[in-house]
C-alpha cells in the first residue's frame with residue numbers, strides 16, 4: 094500500500110542574519126492512508142515547520158518527502174492546510190470564503206459550488222452563507238475554514254492547532270465535528286496541538302517531538318477503544334488517563350533537560 098505521507102531523513106535548517114538554526118533533524122515518518130496522526134511537543138520543537146514541509150510550502154534542507162508516493166516540491170491540492178487563525182477574508186461572504194480554494198484552483202463551477210453549500214449545511218452553517226466573518230463566532234469561523242479546506246477534496250489534511258484559540262466547550266464540540274467529518278470521508282490527517290488530551294482523544298497515533306534540534310522522542314499508538322470513541326467520549330475510556338500520564342511525563346523530562354523553558358506550550 095502506498096503511504097499517504099512519507100518522510101525520509103528530513104532536516105530543516107533555517108538561515109537568517111543571526112546564523113543557522115536546525116529546526117528539524119533526521120525525521121523519518123510514515124503515515125498510512127486514513128490514519129489520524131498528532132504531533133505534540135514543546136513550543137519551538139518544529140511542529141509547524143514539519144507541517145509546512147508536508148504541505149510543500151517549505152522545501153526541506155535535506156531528505157525527501159512523498160505524498161501518496163510522489164515526491165513533493167510545491168503545494169498540491171492533494172494536501173489541505175488549516176491553521177489556528179481562520180484567515181477568512183472580511184470582505185467576502187461565508188459562502189465566498191468557503192469557495193476560495195476551489196476558485197484559486199480554477200475549479201469553481203455549479204457542481205463544486207453546490208458541494209460547498211452542502212458542506213456548509215453539514216457544518217450547521219446554512220443560515221450563515223450570506224453573512225460576513227465578523228458576524229460569526231470563533232467556532233463558526235473555524236467551521237468555515239474547515240469547509241474551505243475540505244472543498245477541493247484533499248486526501249490529506251494538515252491541522253495546525255485549529256482549536257487552540259477557542260473556548261473550552263466550543264473546542265470540544267469542534268473536535269467531535271472534525272473527527273467525525275474526517276473519518277466519514279476517510280481522510281488522512283496530521284494534527285498539531287500542545288494539548289495532550291486533545292492528542293489522545295483525536296488520534297490513532299501520537300508522535301512526540303523534542304526540541305533543539307527537533308527530533309522524534311516517542312511514538313504511541315492510541316488504544317483501540319479510545320480511537321473508536323468520538324473525542325469527547327474518548328476522554329472517559331479505559332487507558333486514557335494512563336496514556337495522559339505517560340505523555341505528561343515525557344514533557345516533564347524535556348522540561349528538566351532544559352529543552353524548553355516555557356512549559357508544555
Ligand code: ADP
Nearest residue numbers: 107109114116135136137138139140141142143
Ligand atoms: P513549533 O510549531 O513546534 O512551535 P516551529 O516549527 O514554529 O515550532 O519552529 C521551530 C523552530 O524554528 C523555533 O525555534 C523557531 O524559532 C524556528 N523558526 C521557525 N521559523 C523560522 C524562520 N523562518 N527563520 C528562523 N527560525 C525559524
Ligand code: MG
Nearest residue numbers: 140141142253
Ligand atoms: Mg507551531
